[in-house]
Amino acid sequence: MELQNHFLVFDKRHRHLQEFRTLRGGESNYEVERFLAKMRGQKHRGPKSRAGAVGRPRRIEVISHLDAADRLPAIFFVFSRQGCDDAVQNALENGVDFLDGREKQRVETIVEEHVKDLSRDDLALLNFDSWLTGLCAGLASHHAGMVTPFKEAVEDCFAAGLLKVVFATETLAMGVNLPAKSVVIEQLSRFRGEGHVTLTAGEYTQLTGRAGRRGIDSSGHAYALWSPYESFGELSRLARSTDFVLESAFRPTYNMAANLMNRVLRNEAINLLERSFAQYRSNSNILRLNKNLDKARASLKTAQGELKRLGVEHAGDGPGTGVPTATSGPPLEKLRPGAIIERLHGNEAQFLLVLGTTSRRGGEHRLRVVTARGKVMMLSPTDFDTAPQLITDLELPKPYAPNRREYQRTCARLLKQALNELGIVLEIRRPEGDLRAERAKATRRVEQAQIGIDAAKHQIEVAEGGLAQSLRAIEEIMDLFGCSQDWVLTPVGKYLQGIFHEMDLLTALSLSEDLFTELSPPELAGLVSTLTYEHRSRLDPPPPWYPNTSLKNKVGVLLTRSGQLRKAERERGLPETREPDPTIVGLVHGWASGHALADVVDDTSSVGDFVRHIRQVVDLLSQIADVAPTPEVRECAREACRLLDRDLVAAAARLQETERGMVFGDGD
Missing domain, CATH: 3.40.50.300 (P-loop containing nucleotide triphosphate hydrolases)
Incomplete structure (x- = not known):
């Protein structure tokens, strides 16, 4: 037509x-x-x-x-x-x-x-x-x-x-x-x-x-x-335009590796992957990736020259080679609402109170802060010349409402009061000269350029080694976490065969470590929601609410295990499994406990999202019910599904999600 x-x-x-x-x-x-x-x-x-x-x-x-x-x-x-x-x-x-x-x-x-x-x-x-x-x-x-x-x-x-x-x-x-x-x-x-x-x-x-x-x-x-x-x-x-480049979204997963281990020899699995369309696209990208590497090297050379101009003579090619680093302090992702920090930027120093934190898809963490004078800012790592210094922690007023202007003014007054009690002068302090800040900026540029070089090198290695190299890295991680040994599945690895989810390995590890035991069905539903939910709004998420300390501790264990897994993936150049998100633990627990929709969700525009999130929890719970090692966990997962799958959520089950596999996502 x-x-x-x-x-x-x-x-x-x-x-x-x-x-x-x-x-x-x-x-x-x-x-x-x-x-x-x-x-x-x-x-x-x-x-x-x-x-x-x-x-x-x-x-x-x-x-x-x-x-x-x-x-x-x-x-x-x-x-x-x-x-x-x-x-x-x-x-x-x-x-x-x-x-x-x-x-x-x-x-x-x-x-x-x-x-x-x-x-x-x-x-x-x-x-x-x-x-x-x-x-x-x-x-x-x-x-x-x-x-x-x-x-x-x-x-x-x-x-x-x-x-x-x-x-x-x-x-x-x-x-x-x-x-x-x-x-x-x-x-x-x-x-x-x-x-x-x-x-x-x-x-x-x-x-x-x-x-x-x-x-x-x-x-x-x-x-x-x-x-x-x-x-x-x-x-x-x-x-x-008729220039349409087909990009394959295919990549090996832990679930895929587990099923390959169960069915074919390692060499057969590698041959299968090397014949895929994704491998063909990987080969065609190598020239483009080499150009990116050249650009990154040029950026590093420029940044090193700037650092030497500022009197640092031993600027190497990366960490540990003479490049001065930022003063010690917690990274942004470690800071929590209520933290009072000192920020150096240019030749200025400010004292700020953290109101909220957020994390973007690329892993960048941001802080929403307020000054003692009531100014609210959203800060990213590039807004800090050196790592922020943690002064102390302050208990924020309740109810928590960081988006409300009156709440922000109250927090500003509390910050001013806390600084006075600590004997800290409120006026902006001036560090000695600008040299320290300029060196910190130049150091950051060197480090960022080196990160760009490392990333480009890894992308080229993956393209040249192809999907087979990714599979080998996945096997290493499965061996490391006790899921396999020399291309043979362990009992933990067998759980992976039945878990089809982006958090497949983390779910299997949770099963093997009894993280899903000794929970009521609503508590299990809340815990599993951390594996299915991802906050994507540009606004900060509300702080998570936990119905009890036991569930909060379980989420803490899950986050710790996630950090270990992400570190292993990062070291091997694999895409990192996203971090569990506890934002809707309380909402899911409330729905599974029988509360009405109007009591759980008070915003009409979010009802559809909430229903979809519940369907995703039900889907993963159903898989857990099929592969869990104990009858208690299997029955608890089935009961959690039954409690969640009611009223509007049950009506939504008539239609499969049409958004899976989209080329680009829906707007907020």
Whole structure:
């Protein structure tokens, strides 16, 4: 089916949308560039604009434009869950309503079938009435944060032709077969952790691939909107690109290694991996990796020259070779809320109170701190010229609410009081000159450059040695932790055969070390949630709550074992197993103890996430119930599954998660 790419821009002079074809003859449409250049020189009445007489089309204008052109139904891709929900409400507030009375009745019939298992309290918590109002107007949102019955109802209504506009995150393009006549990509970039990243050609094609209904439409239509932050050239490059690089997500796991050990000889396993597509892609990356190594070496040379200029004559190639290191102090990941620290930055020293900590995917730890004057800051390792000095610990007020301004002011007053009691002058202190700070900065640059060199060397080694080398490293770790010996599984290793999870080895070790014993079903559910949950929001997670000391101690043991495993993986150049996350231990324990959904989750937008997290806990508990070595643990795991799998969570089980194996994740 033919795909037609379109570009929409708002003409401020004539107060209407201008539509252009993105490509002409397979190349960028020069008429668009000419139009934009002309309009940039035009003046218009109203606020001053660097874009001249053009503007970004509003959603309601785009909807009207598509409706007039008979190009509905349409999917608007919005890279934010909240943005999807807000878009529906905005359309309703602007009077958008596509359905007649009979169509509204059909929507209500479909919805009733999907929500029949939900209680009135559940529906009230989910803002059911507001959601249904949107559906009955032919409008809906679709994203991973929705509970399964709602998501299913949206998909069935869309398939029945009852929805004219759906605001969706990219999950709709990754696993749900719901083609539309048109798709609208609101922006060509999305926020990913540290900043906005432009879509790849493959991602753009995946999204626009929803345009066009086979057997109904002769062509599909993909619309992109003008933005002052994105060039038309970038859009046309994506639209005409045919350079799609397939990247294999495959890598050996502990579970895979255990099953290979049980079935084939070591050499046979290596031969299997070397014939994989992932190995082929690894080979093709070696040239690129060597270029990265050259860049890292150049950075090291520059950093060493700067360090020598500052009077350090023996700057070597890494730790232990004469490079001065930061003054002793705890690393950021060791600090906890309530810690009072001294921070050196430039030629300034400050005393700060830690309000919260967070960890990003790449392993970078950050601190949310407040000064004695009430200023709140988010600090990363690069904000410290030397390691922070721990002065003392302070008990933070309860209830813990670090995001509230009044709470932050209270903490600032407590910090000031504590510093006065310690006899510390509040004013910023000035270290002797700037040389110490400059040397610390230069040292950090040398160390970072060396880390870059080491990482590039390892990546080349892995690419040259391939997946076989990764398998050998995995075998070493399995031997180290008693799961295997000379390619033969031990009893601990046999647990691994039945655990299909990203935390497979840590789960098997927990089983072998009786970490799951002497727990009630709700306690076991809470403990297992640390293996399934990962906090991904840009906001700090709340401090974990434990129902009792015993469970807290078990989590502590699990975190210690995790640290040992991650260290072993790091030393062998393997991707590190993520650290267990105790953020929702209390929530999972409460749900398994029979509390109502409204008592456990008080935020409508997080209900879908909570249900999905519970389903993930149930999945891992089911595997534990199958492989646990004792009848007590097996029965406890089964009972925990039964207690968790109720009400809204049970209803969600009707549909398998469609988000697994996505190319890129859903927005927050």
